[in-house]
Every structure is written in C-alpha cells, then in structure tokens.
Amino acid sequence: MNIAPLGREATLEDLWEFEGPAELIDGEIVPMTGTQFGPGNAAFTIRLSLHIHGQAYGGGFAISESVTFVMETPRTQAFHPDVAWFVGRVQDNEIVRGAPALAVEIRSNGDYGPAAERKMRLKRGHYFAAGTLVVWDVDVLREGWIRAHHAADPENPVVFHRGEIADAEPAVPGWRFPVDELFR
Numbered sequence: 001m002n003i004a005p006l007g008r009e010a011t012l013e014d015l016w017e018f019e020g021p022a023e024l025i026d027g028e029i030v031p032m033t034g035t036q037f038g039p040g041n042a043a044f045t046i047r048l049s050l051h052i053h054g055q056a057y058g059g060g061f062a063i064s065e066s067v068t069f070v071m072e073t074p075r076t077q078a079f080h081p082d083v084a085w086f087v088g089r090v091q092d093n094e095i096v097r098g099a100p101a102l103a104v105e106i107r108s109n110g111d112y113g114p115a116a117e118r119k120m121r122l123k124r125g126h127y128f129a130a131g132t133l134v135v136w137d138v139d140v141l142r143e144g145w146i147r148a149h150h151a152a153d154p155e156n157p158v159v160f161h162r163g164e165i166a167d168a169e170p171a172v173p174g175w176r177f178p179v180d181e182l183f184r
Contacts, residue, residue, distance in 0.1 A: 012070065015078055021066075024078035025123065032080065039106040042140045042182045043082040046104055050085055053175045060087040060101060060172065068095045071130035079123070082106040082138075085172045099130035102171035106138040124149055134171040140182050 006014060009027035021032040035043075043065060050062035063084040071077045084100035105120065124135045128151045137147040137157070146166045147157040160166035166177045 012076060012078060021080065023080055024076065025126070026077075027075055033108075033110075035106075035108045036141070038140045039082070039108050039138075042106050042138060043104070045181050045184075046106075046136075046138075046177065047083045049177050049181070050083065050102075050172065050175065053172065054085075057174060060085045061090055063090075063096070063100070069100060070095050070097050071099045071126070073126050073129040077126045077130065079103070079127070085168070099127060099132045101132065102134045102136065102168045103127050103132050104136040104138060107141060109141065112142070124154060128154055132171075134168045136166075136168065138182070144179070144183065146177075146179055146182075 006029065010024060010029045012024060015022060015024045015029060018029050018031075023030045023032060047062050047064055054060055054062050063086055065080050065082045067080065067084070069079050069081065069084065069086075071079065081100060081103040083104035083106075085102035086096060086098070086100045088096070088098045090096060105123070110116065111120070120137060124137075127135050133151050135149045135154075137149065139145050144162050146160045148160065148166065148168060149157045160179050162179050162183065164179050166179055168175060168177075
C-alpha cells in the first residue's frame with residue numbers, strides 16, 4: 001500500500017488538501033492511481049445496471065468511483081469504491097456520509113498477490129464495520145469472477161463465474177447482473 005507520509009495521523013482535512021485522488025484508511029492518506037480500460041469499463045457497466053435498476057424500482061442510488069464515502073468506524077475512513085449502491089440521503093455538492101449498502105471494488109493490475117489480498121481484506125473489514133452489507137471483489141483481468149462478500153459471513157464469499165448471474169442480496173434487493181456483461 002503506497003502511503004503519503006505526514007508524520008502524524010491524517011485527518012479528513014488532510015485528505016481534502018491532498019492533490020489527486022486518495023483515500024483515508026486507518027489514519028493514512030493512500031493515493032489512488034488510474035485504472036486500465038477493462039476495470040474501468042467493468043465499473044461503468046455495473047454502475048449502469050444499478051442505475052437502471054434504481055430508476056425502475058427505486059431504493060437507492062448508483063454511485064461512481066469519483067464520489068467519496070466518509071464512514072465512521074473506530075477511526076474515520078474515506079473510501080472511493082469503484083461502484084456503490086447507497087440507500088441513504090444524498091445531497092448535491094456534498095460528500096456521502098455513511099456506508100454504501102453495496103461496495104464494488106474492481107481489481108487493477110496491482111491488486112494481486114498476498115499484500116494486495118491483505119489490503120482488500122482490511123478494506124472489506126472497514127466497509128462491514130461501517131454498515132456495508134455486501135462487498136463485491138471483481139476480477140476482469142485474470143480469472144473473470146465476482147466474489148460477493150457478505151457482512152454476515154465475510155470470509156466465505158459467494159463466487160459468480162462467467163455464464164452465471166450475480167446478485168448483491170440483501171444490499172440491492174431484486175437486482176441481478178450477468179457476469180458475462182463484464183466482458184462484452
């Protein structure tokens with residue numbers, strides 16, 4: 001995990017002053033990098049599907065990776081999930097306070113190996129501590145799956161492969177997503 005050192009615990013104010021996209025994780029500013037076409041296109045495809053679901057059935061907002069979620073766990077965390085479904089109140093021109101019901105994290109080239117797995121497990125733990133119901137771990141670069149981690153049993157994800165239909169129950173009731181849509 002690349003960290004922007006401050007010599008002290010970082011705050012939300014430090015995050016807002018940081019140049020470029022970054023997250024606040026456990027008191028550290030963690031710079032974010034751009035992504036490749038495959039993961040970026042997957043994020044768009046998932047968000048569009050959630051948006052269409054929301055327009056038809058209501059119940060929440062499909063939110064893109066450029067939106068900051070400030071969540072209260074034992075420490076304040078500020079994340080930019082690649083895609084999120086949020087059922088709380090959203091106001092224009094404000095950050096989102098609270099946890100998304102569904103957080104989608106799409107792997108980029110640097111998101112493989114033991115260190116990356118530890119980082120993702122830590123981040124999922126923060127999501128769940130803040131109230132997220134489901135976290136999707138999406139791999140479009142290597143294996144082609146969606147792992148749906150549920151707050152009730154975070155260490156035993158449901159894995160959806162190509163040719164299968166994924167869901168995010170109970171975070172997004174009634175929504176279904178064909179895994180093959182990630183590869184069109």
